[in-house]
Amino acid sequence: MLMVSLKDVAKEAGVSLMTVSRALKSPDKLSPKTYKVVKEVIDRLGYVPNLAAQHIRGVAANTIGVLSLGTATTPFSVEILLGIEQTVRQHGWNSFVINTFENDSQAMEDAVEQMLSHRPSAIIIARNGLKNVSIPEKLRSFPLVLANCQTQDMAVAAYIPDDYQGQRVVVDRIVAKGYQRPLFLHIPKNYIATAKRRQAFEDAWANHSGQKPVQFFMRRDGEDYFEGAQPLIDYLEKPDPLPFDVIICGNDRIALVAYQLLLAKGYRIPEDVAVCAYDNMVGIAQLFIPPLTTVELPHYQMGQEAALHLIEGRKDRDIHQLPCPLIEGESC
Structure with a gap:
């Protein structure tokens, strides 16, 4: 099945490509009548915006890039990523994960370049175990928060276990x-x-x-x-x-x-x-x-709070210690 393009919508609605683009991004700039016509065609044809093309043009709005330092490949800490993913979805945001390892400088450099190529609007650095991490220079200008790690490189909010x-x-x-x-x-x-x-x-x-x-x-x-x-x-x-x-x-x-x-x-x-x-x-x-x-280490909660920190625009740069609940078995 062929994907419907922006050009297809413009042709069917009898308007310019610019008008369709405004209907998607700035509907307030169109008359109610024109917006209604374009919206009807979008819904009828099932048009889905091409996010990749948007990334080429600039920052991917409301998109969090997650630099995973072994988190995606370590079973007991992968819930950090689940906490991030479910939280961003609940708030209408998007996320993507780039996994790498700290002890491989070339892999880290490649991961950072790959991260930047997706044009994230904010970044979470998550680690598979609590340690101090180095913040790649190219990521320091972004809205940034840490999950299950902390740093001495700069003042940045972090969510870690208590x-x-x-x-x-x-x-x-x-x-x-x-x-x-x-x-x-x-x-x-x-x-x-x-x-x-x-x-x-x-x-x-x-x-x-x-x-x-x-x-x-x-x-x-x-x-x-x-x-x-x-x-x-x-x-x-x-x-x-x-x-x-x-x-x-x-x-x-x-x-x-x-x-x-x-x-x-x-x-x-x-x-x-x-x-x-x-x-x-x-x-x-x-x-x-x-x-x-x-x-229990609060892996899910660390991911959740890190995502909310960016979504809610929290301004603090504190280290937040999250409670670790007792899971009582029969071994004592």
Whole structure:
């Protein structure tokens, strides 16, 4: 089926191309009679504006370009993009996603050029995990907001998880349940989230009568979660009973390893030792047996709020910390 063109509409309505263009963009510049004629032809022929052609002529109005730093290819953070897409649709805006990776300078440069070729009116930079990012020079003049990342390059609004609150809520629950002997298997020490979560844990435990907690950290930028659980492996290889009654895991993937290690050694969860974690990775908590108690990262909300920041024309350049809810399972 052939697409109806602007020229087809003009010919059928008996008007110029300019008149049809005004009917689409500035109907107030036409007489009511002329606009009615053109609108009737547009509806009858089913004409759809050619957005690509509009992009060539200038900025794509009400269109948000999303520079995705691994977000589109990382399952547990892809809901950031869903939050953006559904929000822009609800408000009659458009969006598109360009995915790239920070450790490939050529790929980043190509992604920025591709982004600019679509003529966005505003830009969201979204990351698959909370870190400081560099803002490409060519994007700094656009209305800009960050989701799940922050920057030291310029003052710009960012929507990130409240990792202090998230860790505090789960540790407060552990304290309330009477656990006394925790082992905390942290994510890498250089991550932004790690410092906040450690502080929340130590603040919550400060006035608790339990023993001094044992804490370990993964190596810098580590992604080997068996390495993250290595301290637990070392304890389980000793002949003595495990000296902990709760294992606090820096994320669900460390918890998955911890489950396997504990169950293989005959420990019951939570009867012998409790386990809790962080992330609520795409509903994975319910696939643990028993279901995992974890903290949910607000991925959808970060995307949603970043989109609303641009749609509503918010002027602040603050870092907004969004709450991380407790997902209570049966593991503690």
